[in-house]
Amino acid sequence: xxxxxxxxxxxxxxxxxSVKIECRSLDFQATTMFWYRQFPKQSLMxxxxxxxxxxATYEQGVEKDKFxxxxxxxxxxxxxxxxxxxxxxxxxxxxxxGPQGNTEAFFGQGTRLTVV
Amino acid sequence: xxxxxQNSGPLSVPEGAIASLNCTYSDRGSQxxxxxxxxxxxxxxxxxxxxxxxxxxxxxxxxxxxxxxxYVSLLIRDSQPSDSATYLCAVRDTGxxxxxxxxxxxxxxP
Numbered sequence: 708x709x710x711x712x713x714x715x716x717x718x719x720x721x722x723x724x725s726v727k728i729e730c731r732s733l734d735f736q737a738t739t740m741f742w743y744r745q746f747p748k749q750s751l752m753x754x755x756x757x758x759x760x761x762x763a764t765y766e767q768g769v770e771k772d773k774f775x776x777x778x779x780x781x782x783x784x785x786x787x788x789x790x791x792x793x794x795x796x797x798x799x800x801x802x803x804x805g806p807q808g809n810t811e812a813f814f815g816q817g818t819r820l821t822v823v
Numbered sequence: 824x825x826x827x828x829q830n831s832g833p834l835s836v837p838e839g840a841i842a843s844l845n846c847t848y849s850d851r852g853s854q855x856x857x858x859x860x861x862x863x864x865x866x867x868x869x870x871x872x873x874x875x876x877x878x879x880x881x882x883x884x885x886x887x888x889x890x891x892x893x894y895v896s897l898l899i900r901d902s903q904p905s906d907s908a909t910y911l912c913a914v915r916d917t918g919x920x921x922x923x924x925x926x927x928x929x930x931x932x933p
Contacts, residue, residue: 713866741921749925750911750923750924750925750926751867751911751923753920753921753922753923756920798864800866800867802921811855811857811869811872812857812869812913812921813869814859814866814867814868815866816865816866817865817866819864
C-alpha cells in the first residue's frame with residue numbers, strides 16, 4: 708500500500724515554544740491530507756483537512772492560529788503547534804488518501820507531543 | 824452532525840473464538856466503510872474496506888455491510904492474542920471526508 712511518513716515520532720518541548728510536525732507521502736502524490744489528534748483512550752479527532760496549494764479547512768473548535776498547517780507540495784504537509792502548552796500534549800496523526808483509484812486513508816506513524 | 828458509533832468494550836474473547844465488532848453510522852449517503860486496527864501508542868492500520876452490501880472476506884477477517892440498517896461489522900475468526908488491539912470503524916462520506924468511531928478494545932485471552 709501507499710506509504711505516509713510522519714516525523715518526528717516523539718517530541719518534548721517547553722511550554723511556549725513551537726513544534727513542527729511533517730507528513731510526507733513517499734510514493735504517491737497526496738492532494739489532500741488530514742491531521743488528527745488523539746488523547747489517551749479516545750478516538751481520532753479530525754483537526755483539519757490540508758489541501759495542496761490552498762488554505763487548510765479547520766474543524767469547529769480548532770484554533771487555526773495555534774495549529775498552523777502548510778501543504779506546499781503534493782507530498783508534504785506540515786502542522787506547527789505554536790506557543791505549545793501542556794494541554795496540547797497528545798498524539799498527532801496525519802493521513803492521506805491514496806493514489807488515484809485508491810480510496811482508503813493511509814496513516815503516518817504519529818507524533819507523540821509532550822509539552823513540559 | 825455525522826456520527827459513527829461503536830461499543831467501546833472492552834470485548835474479551837478466548838483464543839480461537841470469533842470476535843464480533845459492530846458499528847453504526849448516521850449518514851445514509853456514506854459510500855465506503857473501513858476497519859482499522861490500532862495498537863496502543865501506534866497509528867491505525869487498515870484491515871479491510873467494504874463498499875457494497877453483503878460480506879467481504881479476507882483471511883480470518885470478514886466485513887459485513889447493511890446499508891439499509893446503516894450497520895457494518897467485522898468478524899475475526901480464530902482470534903489470536905496478537906489481535907488484541909483497538910478496532911476503529913471509519914466511514915467516508917460523499918465529500919470524501921472520513922469519520923471515525925471511538926473504537927472497540929478487543930482482548931484475546933490465551
